[in-house]
Amino acid sequence: MAQIVRPTPRRGPSYSALMRAAFFEAYRQITVRDTPVPEPRSGEVRLKVRYCGICGSDLTCYKTGVLAGPDVVLGHELSAVVDVDPAGRWATGARVTVFPSGTGCGECVWCLERKFRYCLNPPDRPHGGGFAEYLTVPAENLIALAEDVDDRAAALAEPLGVALRGVAMAGPKEGDLAYVSGLGSIGLLAVSGLAAAGCRVIGADPREDRRGLGLELGCDAVLDPTREDPVRATMAIDAHGPRVAFECAGVPESLQQVFDSCGHGGTVGILGIPVAPVFLLRMTLKEQRAFSIQGPSFESMERALDLIRERPQIAKVVTGTVPLDLADDAFARLVAGDGGIKVLVAPEA
Incomplete structure (x- = not known):
């Protein structure tokens, strides 16, 4: 988990005392x-950020003012x-991505099972920090990047890791029908993971550009849920309905459609x-199982990097890059629905 406290900086011939960072100040306000x-x-290393993706949870903070306090630096999808590295474990210049959750106290029942995000006594390490020129993270959270994974694509390792962990938890079999509601970045990455698992995939989104990219990344069919009934559409393909379904839009209507x-x-x-x-009668009557997920595992992020190499078209999820000074504008446009799909902030730009 990234550190975003502001300790006394090191002063030296190759460093200025200050860096630029984008602070979430309050509701719909980010200041650089x-x-x-x-x-x-x-136990920590300092990283120089290449790219950091704007995540749906970052957008939730921005548009609601919840999930994060004021005066913090967000951002956890980074290369x-x-x-x-004061301990000398990592060479200066080594290319990495970061597992964003803390490693926990190391002693509770969950830490002993390596389920660090459930830690009962978590250390005081705030989440985020990637929308800045530099940040510090625990050295053990680093994941090395292969030479043939570029820095832009590597920023997808965390959200793709979330999607792949979700696919693994759902446990579809090859040939199963899967339904994905919401073809934003996390939905498109879920499509990629389901397609890689051999599923038949139906994607749903009101936006034509997202539906088109869904077809490129593995959807067998796509639909506009504002014009077509997802229940009828999926039943027309398989009378039994989807074996697995993912809600990726983050809106109640989408979740209701997924259960239905x-x-x-x-x-x-x-x-x-x-x-x-949401109304859960259908879920109860159909004896469905539901789970939520809010982060990747180490293993799913490593698998994500492998899948990026196997399916390079996944990088098409990145639709834009902005310099740090335009972070607030990028957030505002994404919230308004006209800012692209996955936008990366590039502190060096």
Whole structure:
């Protein structure tokens, strides 16, 4: 988990005392300003950020003012190079991505099972920090990048890791019908993971550009849920309905459609963050199983990097790059629905 406290910076001939960072100040307000370059604490390394993706959870913070306090640096989908490792475990310039969750206390029942995000006594390490020129992270959270994975594509390792963990938890079999509601970045990455698992995939999204990219990344069919009934559309392909269905839009109507569309005994994965009640009668009557997911595992991020190499078209999910100074504008456009799909912030630009 990235550190975003502002300790006294190291001063030296190759470093200025300050760096630029984009701070979430309050509801729909991000300000870029100077802040001290962070110093790594024991067990940490300092990274120089190449790219950091704007995640759906970052957007939720921005448009609602919840999930994060004021005066913090968001951003956890990143590619970077090692700037300083006081312990000498990582070479300066090594290309990496970062597992974004903390490693926990190391002693509770969940940490002993390596399920660090459930830690009962989590260390005080705030989440995020990638929308800045530098950040510090625990050295053990680094994942090395292969030479043939470029820095832009590597910034997809975390969200693709989320999608792949969701696919693994749903456990579809080859040939199963899968339904994905919401073809934003996480939905498109879920499509990629389901297609790689051999599923037949139906994707749903009101936007034509997203539906088109869904077909490129592995959808067998796509639909506009505002014009076509997902239940009828999926039943027309398989009378039993989808065995697995994913909610990736983060809106209540989408979650309701997922439960209604998924077949008897099916599994629903909630990858979005829908903040409203839904009617669960269909889920109960059809004996569906549902789970939520809010992050990747180490293993799913490593698999994500392999899949990026196997299916290079996944990089098409990245539709834009902006410099740090335009971070607030990029957030505002994404919230308004006209900012692309996955936008990366490039602090060096």
